[in-house]
Structures are given as structure tokens and as C-alpha cells.
Amino acid sequence: MHPFTRQVRDFFVSLKLTVVLLACSLVLVFAATLAQVELGIYVVQERFFHSFIAIWHVGSLYVPLPGGYLVGGLLLINLIAAHIYRLKFEWRKAGIQLTHGGLIVLLIGELLTGLWQEDFSMQLSENETKSYSESFRLHELAVIDTTDAQFDDVVVIPDTKLARSETVQHPKLPFRVVTRAFYPNAALARRDASAPQAAGSAVPAITQGMGSAVAVTPLPITYKPNETNSPAAIIEIIGADASLGTWLVSPELGMPQTFSHAGRTWRLALRLQRAYKPFALQLLKVTHDIYVGTDLPKNFSSRIKLTTPDGRDDREVLIYMNNPLRYGGFTFYQYQMNAATGLTVFQVVRNPSWLLPYIACIMMGFGLVLQFGLSLLKFIDKRRTTSTPAAA
Amino acid sequence: MRTHRPTLVLAVLLLLLANGCRDREVTAYRVPKEKEAPPPMAAAAPSGGLPADHPPVGGAAPGAPAGAPATMANTAVPTASGAGLSWTAPASWTPKAASAMRRGSFAVKRDGGEADLSITAFPGDTGGLHPNLNRWRSQVGLPAASPTELDAALQHLDGQGLHFDVIELVGTANGAPSRMLGAITTHGGNSWFFKLLGPDALVAAEKPAFLAFLQTVKAP
Incomplete structure (x- = not known):
């Protein structure tokens, strides 16, 4: 084996790595528990456990910690590598092998749940009839061609792209959608259309739609579990020849906003992310x-x-x-x-890997029973052999 | 072959993680046209949404339903504060949820159509009577009118200690013939807006009910 390959193998097989990773996970859970007071459970899950590196704010300090994906991923590799290279299969250790196998399935199950669960x-x-569900938190900008009497042709732009002010040019849209401003949380209030936005406001001008009569006040993002953020964006629609204007979009605007372009009617809506179902x-x-x-x-x-x-x-x-x-x-x-x-x-809820934790628990439970059973039998056997000469 | 196993495991895990970290993409699809959905903010559960004794579930705010309407349940919008008005709506009107910007909301249904009645309140005169009337005109595709024309179009209604300026506008909204009945009153330094907007014939038929409804509006 190449020396480098051997080093890599030894690193991943090492029991020291297991101990360090378990210590890291203790610190991670401790930090996340404290952070949950300020951030709430959802943000903590995303930042501390569904990430490779977690940044823990302690006062004015920023402490980097290995995130859940890093710790869990390395632990998984460590466990599998140990099985391949260190723990040789023997019937008398079948219980330990099975318990470890269950732990591997549990870790994989958690990983897949994090990746795939909706x-x-x-x-x-x-x-009312619906064929779609909506996200609890994520939003999307829907640009809908409503011209057809039977169908709506929808192009959806995730809020992550709006937040990065990406210009979107989609083959189904005869125009570009440019984000001029995005506010993850904003308050809307009615204002006189002829009056400008509040003095000193950095909110771009809104020239079209009902947004021209609305004052936009950006708010800090809230992490409180009983509060929600209401995003708002100011987007510009730019046709082949010229700009069609800027619109304010927000889930708060009660009425749909429509405009006509290239002989077709379009509707704009910033709404919760939708997932359509075939039923x-x-x-x-x-x-x-x-x-x-x-x-x-x-x-x-x-x-x-x-x-x-x-x-x-x-x-x-x-x-x-x-x-x-x-x-x-x-x-x-x-x-x-x-x-x-x-x-x-x-x-x-959709979780294709929902069975894995149950399988893991059965494997671990059975493995432990097997291991303790084997130990018990061995102990009884040993006691019998030691007590027999004494009796004789 | 044995030495390649860790590499393989690592590669599979990295692929899984890369899959999980992928960004949400712009997508396009076609869906059957929906029946005109109620405005998102109007679909929220009323304040105190759940029954008082509903067990708290899922960690969401009690009374804040899970979907779109929950989004503004608790954000601070500078709407009118202080004592509100109260009213009695006709039984045929379906109450919808109030929201940060709406003090009251009803679905007015008739002959398969639906109109939206909204009640909002804001501090001060919100720019004055005429600009607000012209704002309503623009919502049904009508050009701005002069103060004289607006005053001529106004009807005046005295209710239970409140004076309403009522206007009826006919135009188009969302490409369909629409009618709007709007009423503005002031109370406690706030401007209150009552607006019924929907299909032309429906709103015309509901006008007596709307005017009777205004008569039930009273200060506490």
C-alpha cells in the first residue's frame, strides 16, 4: 500500500478520531443549545447541524465549530472504515457488529433525511381544492403567463436568487427579471402615491403596480419561533427594447399584479414556495x-x-x-x-428514508440483546467450569 | 481492491452531500388555471386562529397557520392603533382572516362569483380624500379625476355617529369588468377604508347590503 494511502486509512480507522469527533459533537450540541435561545430551533438546525462549519456567536466573538455534516460524515466514515479494517467478523462479536451496523444505518438515515425530507x-x-403544498419559510417569485384560458404557464425564481440579485433570463420569458432590492423581512404600509419613500430610504423607486402606493420599511430578520419574516423585493422587468418598469412584490400585497407584454398577460407574485402534487x-x-x-x-x-x-x-x-x-x-x-x-x-411531509431509523433501532436492539446474551452464556459457562472442580 | 473501498465510500458520501447542497433552480411548469384564489393575506386564520384549547403543534405560533398567511402574523406594520370600529356583516358574507394590513375581510359570494371586501385603517388622513379616491380609480383602470369631479361622484352616508364618503366606480380589474364600492370615514385620528371590489354585476347587486353594512359600523 502506498504510504500516503496508508496514512489516510490509519487516520480514518483511528479510535482517536472517534473520540475527537464525539467530543466535537458534544461541544456542537452544547453551543447549539445555547444559540437556540436567540435563533430558534429552525435556524439552529440549519446553521449548526445541516452545515459543514458552524459559526457560534459568543458575545462579540465568532467561534468556528465543525458542523453537523462534518462531524456526522466523518463519524460515519470512521465507523465504516473501522468495520472494514479493524473489526474482523467473528460470531462471538456478532452482537457488536450488528449494533455498529445499526449505528451506521442511523447516521445514513439522518443524512438522507437532512438531504431529502420535505x-x-x-x-x-x-x-377549496388544492394540488400543491407550500413551504413554511422559503419563498419564490412566480412570473405567470395567464393568457391561456385553461392553463397558467409559471416560471418560478427562488428567493435565494432574488437575494443575490441575479438577473434571470428564462427561455419561457420574453423579458429579463432583474432584482433591484430584496428585503428578507419588511413591513408595508399605505402611502400617498405621489409622495416619495421615507427620507433617507434606500428603497429603489417603484414605478408600476400597487407598490407605488406602498411604503416599504426593511426590518431585521426575526428568529423568534412565534414570529415570521415577510420578504419583499423590488424587481425590474426589462424587455428586448426597454424596461417595462419596477414592481414591488411581497406576500403582503393582497391583490395580484398584472401587466401586458408581447401580446400576453403576465402576473407577478412573491409567494411561499409551492410543491405541486399529481393529485x-x-x-x-x-x-x-x-x-x-x-x-x-x-x-x-x-x-x-x-x-x-x-x-x-x-x-x-x-x-x-x-x-x-x-x-x-x-x-x-x-x-x-x-x-x-x-x-x-x-x-x-415527504421523507423517502423514514424507515431507516426504525431499521437502525431494531438492528441495535437485536445486536445488544445478542451481545449481552452471548456474554451471559459465556459467563454461565465459565462459572460452571470453575465451580465443577470445587464441587469435586 | 480492498484499498479502494474507503475512496469509494468517501466518493459516495461527497456525492450525497453535494446533492444536498445544490441551490434551488429557476423552474417552469404548466398548471391548470386556479379558481380566483383569495388574497394571500386574507386567507389567514383570524386572530387567535386556533380554538383556544387547540393543542400547540409543530412549534408554530398559536394562531399563526402554517402557510402563506402566517408570514405577516407578527411583523410590525404601521397601521392605525387605538380603539377600533366594530360592525355586523350580513350572514351571507364569509369572514376571512384579518391581517397586518386588514382590520376586517370578507368574501362576498353570489352566483358563482366572488368579491373581496376589505377593511383597513391607517393613521392620519393618508394623503387626503381625493388622492385616495384616485388611487381607487386606478385600481379599476380609470384615469385620475379632478377634485370637482370626485366631489360630484361622492355620496354621503351618516351611520352610527360616523360619516362616510361613499364612491362607486365601474371599470376593469385583472382584465374583467369590475365594480368597486368604497367608503372612507375617520375615527380617532385614523382613516378607515371599506372597499368592496369584484365582478361588476355581483357588486352592483350587493350595493344595498354594503350600504346597510356601513350603517352597522360603530365606534366602541
Whole structure:
């Protein structure tokens, strides 16, 4: 083996690496727990665990820490490498091997969940039908060609591209979309259209749409779990010959904004990121039951109609607490409800690797039972052999 | 072959991670036309959204539903503060959620169509009566009118201690013939705007109900 290859192998097989990584994970969890007070659980998950390097703010200090992907990834490699090179398979150690195998599956499962899990929501009013779910936090700019009477042709630009002020020229758009300003969190208020934005405001001029009568006040990003950020962007549409103007887009603007260009009608909307499904749900009825004679909640349930365009599925389903709908790889949980206004919200989760933690736990449980069982048998056997001569 | 295994494992892991770190891309798709959706902010649950005894779920704010409407549930928008007005809406109007910019919101449905009634309030005179009337005119595709023309088009309505300037505008919104009934009143140093906007025939048919609704608006 080449000396360098051997060095790399020894590094990854090393038990010292395991100890260092476990120590790192302790520090990481400690730092993340403290940071959660300020940042909330979602941001902490993203910054500390779904990253390679985490930056921990301690007062005015910025402390770099190995992120969850780095620690978990190295731990996974370390564990697999140890299995290949250090732990030779023996029946009497089958329990340890199985337990380690379970740990590997658990780590891979967590990695795949971090990479592939979708966690969206679907909000429905009674009799409303939807075939898409929406992100809890991510936004997108939808540029919609509404000319066709039957269909909408939609081009969506993620908010990450707006935040980087990238110019978007898509083959389906006869114009360029240029971001002039993006505010991750902003407050909107009505103002006189003829008055300028607030003095000293760096907000670019808005020449088109209802944004011209709205004052935009950028706000700091909030991390509080009970608050949400409302982004706003000022975008310019530039045709082949000239600019068509600048628009303010925000989920806060109640009315859709439309314009005409090249003989077609377009609509602009900054909205929560959507994920369309190959089926539709219609909310038929929401029910909030209470125990008779009390105000105690007994049950929250939503009766929905599930349909597919090909007509293969057309059935009613009752979704209630702890009884989600599993369909097409998605799980719809009863999440929130307002029975008074006939409104329900489902949490829509897709996690292709959802079985792995269960498999891992079974492997580890079985491995531990096997290992302790083998040790017990060995102990009994040893005791029997040592006690036999004494008896004789 | 044995010596290549770590490299292979590393390569697979890096590929997985690279897959996870990829940026969201611009995408295009075609979807069947939606029925006119209610305005995003109007779709939110009313304040206190969940029943008071609903168990907290998912870590979201109680009363802040998970979708789009939750986005502005708690951000500070300089709308009017102080004591609000109260009203009684016709039973046929469907209450929608209030929001940071709306004090009240209703879906007015009739014959398969739907109009949107919004109630907003802002401090001061928000630029004055005439600019606001012209702003409404622009929303139904009408050019700005002179103060004299606007005054001539105004109707005046006295309700329960409040005076309303009411205007009716016919034009187009979103490419369809539309009608707007708007009413402005002042209370406690704030301007209150009541606006019903929707299909022409529907709003025309709802005018008596709208005027009767204004009569129910009262200060606390």
C-alpha cells in the first residue's frame, strides 16, 4: 500500500478520531443549545447541524465549530472504515457488529433525511381544492403567463436568487427579471402615491403596480419561533427594447399584479414556495369535537376528497390527530384548524428514508440483546467450569 | 481492491452531500388555471386562529397557520392603533382572516362569483380624500379625476355617529369588468377604508347590503 494511502486509512480507522469527533459533537450540541435561545430551533438546525462549519456567536466573538455534516460524515466514515479494517467478523462479536451496523444505518438515515425530507404545509378552506403544498419559510417569485384560458404557464425564481440579485433570463420569458432590492423581512404600509419613500430610504423607486402606493420599511430578520419574516423585493422587468418598469412584490400585497407584454398577460407574485402534487385534495368538512358538557377538545378532524387527474383515485378520507393520510410518498398530518371559519392546515411531509431509523433501532436492539446474551452464556459457562472442580 | 473501498465510500458520501447542497433552480411548469384564489393575506386564520384549547403543534405560533398567511402574523406594520370600529356583516358574507394590513375581510359570494371586501385603517388622513379616491380609480383602470369631479361622484352616508364618503366606480380589474364600492370615514385620528371590489354585476347587486353594512359600523 502506498504510504500516503496508508496514512489516510490509519487516520480514518483511528479510535482517536472517534473520540475527537464525539467530543466535537458534544461541544456542537452544547453551543447549539445555547444559540437556540436567540435563533430558534429552525435556524439552529440549519446553521449548526445541516452545515459543514458552524459559526457560534459568543458575545462579540465568532467561534468556528465543525458542523453537523462534518462531524456526522466523518463519524460515519470512521465507523465504516473501522468495520472494514479493524473489526474482523467473528460470531462471538456478532452482537457488536450488528449494533455498529445499526449505528451506521442511523447516521445514513439522518443524512438522507437532512438531504431529502420535505416539510411543507397545505391550508384549505371548506370546499377549496388544492394540488400543491407550500413551504413554511422559503419563498419564490412566480412570473405567470395567464393568457391561456385553461392553463397558467409559471416560471418560478427562488428567493435565494432574488437575494443575490441575479438577473434571470428564462427561455419561457420574453423579458429579463432583474432584482433591484430584496428585503428578507419588511413591513408595508399605505402611502400617498405621489409622495416619495421615507427620507433617507434606500428603497429603489417603484414605478408600476400597487407598490407605488406602498411604503416599504426593511426590518431585521426575526428568529423568534412565534414570529415570521415577510420578504419583499423590488424587481425590474426589462424587455428586448426597454424596461417595462419596477414592481414591488411581497406576500403582503393582497391583490395580484398584472401587466401586458408581447401580446400576453403576465402576473407577478412573491409567494411561499409551492410543491405541486399529481393529485388534489378538496376539503369537505372540518370538525372540532368537544367532550359533552365541557370545553375540552376531543377530536380535530378534516374530511377531504382525494382525486387524481386520471380518475384512478376519487375517494373521501378522514384525517385526524395521529391518523394522517399517507399517499404518493407524502404524509398529511392534521396540523392546525379553525373550525369556526372552516379552515384546516395539514403538515405535508415527504421523507423517502423514514424507515431507516426504525431499521437502525431494531438492528441495535437485536445486536445488544445478542451481545449481552452471548456474554451471559459465556459467563454461565465459565462459572460452571470453575465451580465443577470445587464441587469435586 | 480492498484499498479502494474507503475512496469509494468517501466518493459516495461527497456525492450525497453535494446533492444536498445544490441551490434551488429557476423552474417552469404548466398548471391548470386556479379558481380566483383569495388574497394571500386574507386567507389567514383570524386572530387567535386556533380554538383556544387547540393543542400547540409543530412549534408554530398559536394562531399563526402554517402557510402563506402566517408570514405577516407578527411583523410590525404601521397601521392605525387605538380603539377600533366594530360592525355586523350580513350572514351571507364569509369572514376571512384579518391581517397586518386588514382590520376586517370578507368574501362576498353570489352566483358563482366572488368579491373581496376589505377593511383597513391607517393613521392620519393618508394623503387626503381625493388622492385616495384616485388611487381607487386606478385600481379599476380609470384615469385620475379632478377634485370637482370626485366631489360630484361622492355620496354621503351618516351611520352610527360616523360619516362616510361613499364612491362607486365601474371599470376593469385583472382584465374583467369590475365594480368597486368604497367608503372612507375617520375615527380617532385614523382613516378607515371599506372597499368592496369584484365582478361588476355581483357588486352592483350587493350595493344595498354594503350600504346597510356601513350603517352597522360603530365606534366602541
